[in-house]
Amino acid sequence: MNLEVIRKDTLGCSDKIFLNSAGSSLMSKAVVDRMINYLYEEQQLGGYTTAGLYTDEISQFYEEAAKLINATSANIAFMNSSTDAYAKALSSISFKEGDCIITTNDDYISNQIAFISLKKRYDIEIIRMKNLSDHELDLHDLENLIRKYSPKLIAVTHIPTNSGLIQNVEDVGRLCKQYNILYLVDACQSVGQIVVDVMKMKCDFLTATGRKFMRGPRGSGFLYISDEVLNQEMAPLFLDSNGGQWTGFDEYQLNNKAKRFEHFERSVATLLGFKEALKYANNIGMANIENYNRNLAEKLRINLQNNDFRILDLGNQLSSIITFCQKDGKIEKIRKILNENNVFFTVSNKNNALIDFTLKNVEYAIRLSPHYFNTLEEIENVSDFLLI
Numbered sequence: 001m002n003l004e005v006i007r008k009d010t011l012g013c014s015d016k017i018f019l020n021s022a023g024s025s026l027m028s029k030a031v032v033d034r035m036i037n038y039l040y041e042e043q044q045l046g047g048y049t050t051a052g053l054y055t056d057e058i059s060q061f062y063e064e065a066a067k068l069i070n071a072t073s074a075n076i077a078f079m080n081s082s083t084d085a086y087a088k089a090l091s092s093i094s095f096k097e098g099d100c101i102i103t104t105n106d107d108y109i110s111n112q113i114a115f116i117s118l119k120k121r122y123d124i125e126i127i128r129m130k131n132l133s134d135h136e137l138d139l140h141d142l143e144n145l146i147r148k149y150s151p152k153l154i155a156v157t158h159i160p161t162n163s164g165l166i167q168n169v170e171d172v173g174r175l176c177k178q179y180n181i182l183y184l185v186d187a188c189q190s191v192g193q194i195v196v197d198v199m200k201m202k203c204d205f206l207t208a209t210g211r212k213f214m215r216g217p218r219g220s221g222f223l224y225i226s227d228e229v230l231n232q233e234m235a236p237l238f239l240d241s242n243g244g245q246w247t248g249f250d251e252y253q254l255n256n257k258a259k260r261f262e263h264f265e266r267s268v269a270t271l272l273g274f275k276e277a278l279k280y281a282n283n284i285g286m287a288n289i290e291n292y293n294r295n296l297a298e299k300l301r302i303n304l305q306n307n308d309f310r311i312l313d314l315g316n317q318l319s320s321i322i323t324f325c326q327k328d329g330k331i332e333k334i335r336k337i338l339n340e341n342n343v344f345f346t347v348s349n350k351n352n353a354l355i356d357f358t359l360k361n362v363e364y365a366i367r368l369s370p371h372y373f374n375t376l377e378e379i380e381n382v383s384d385f386l387l388i
């Protein structure tokens with residue numbers, strides 16, 4: 001990893017300490033240039049002719065996304081966001097009254113809301129597996145729940161938005177395979193941050209976004225769909241002409257690739273920008289990025305602990321999302337110092353992490369999320385600013 005080159009490619013990191021990659025990260029120059037240049041061509045030629053000139057480059061998007069998660073390009077669909085991907089995956093499952101979804105206490109707010117919406121419409125049951133005392137998922141409890149409820153779906157967020165936890169998605173995947181249960185992984189915060197391998201996770205669906213640790217543009221994401229799901233002819237509830245071919249007045253034939261989950265209309269400029277971001281991460285190598293990130297996050301967590309803050313991250317495997325508050329639960333002093341020193345960060349609120357923050361008994365947390373364009377020096381500087 002050549003940090004000097006990476007920082008030169010990242011124009012936004014020169015005049016601030018940017019620690020908000022879990023929110024919306026800094027795009028590299030290559031990502032922005034590709035989108036702008038593509039739009040200039042659209043300005044001249046119109047959208048359809050321009051897209052026709054770049055079919056090979058468009059297909060590279062699928063190859064780069066597949067490479068990132070150890071899949072093949074036929075299993076990748078471009079999406080507008082992680083939530084878009086999640087909704088389409090859920091809509092392909094024919095829920096009926098009495099079905100059950102098993103999820104975790106740490107699953108993302110919008111996923112929880114989607115499950116509640118399914119519950120309201122179809123009267124399904126939502127069950128959240130237990131955590132052990134070290135906050136790892138209780139796999140024994142999960143296996144008991146599977147035997148008792150025969151769930152239709154198990155859904156786990158790999159890295160939650162509001163804490164440093166990395167959930168054990170691989171062992172959950174083993175159980176899903178063993179009991180033949182559909183498995184949906186939300187990898188929105190993990191893609192681009194750590195190695196994500198769908199073969200090891202054994203998931204049926206995996207959802208991802210572009211703008212966070214992937215460093216892609218807003219309005220981009222992808223959905224991975226397993227061969228098993230594609231072969232079972234599962235498809236989103238509302239297909240369009242990309243998803244199926246209209247073969248008779250009342251008939252259509254499904255697209256046999258993951259593209260069945262896409263809609264025809266999309267921003268090609270955004271897709272190509274996202275492709276550049278995926279290529280950039282693949283070229284550096286996700287294992288290199290993960291190692292570098294782990295160092296930064298560990299250093300920052302130790303420093304903040306030494307500064308006498310309350311670190312809110314629980315679990316044995318921790319990510320580059322660092323959440324903390326003052327010992328009295330307040331955050332105002334921290335927020336003020338970070339703002340005064342041009343440090344970019346997020347405040348997580350309890351209503352976005354209702355279960356987690358209720359259990360931790362906090363209303364807010366400061367969230368810092370360093371990424372591989374950050375330096376150890378920046379981490380030390382932020383820690384020094386926060387000596388209060």
Ligand SMILES: Cc1ncc(COP(=O)(O)O)c(C=O)c1O
Pocket residue numbers: 022081082083084108110157159160161186188189208209210221
């Ligand atoms: C864990 C997780 N899942 C899903 C999402 C939703 O992503 P998007 O806004 O791209 O739909 C987020 C956004 O913060 C997230 O952190």
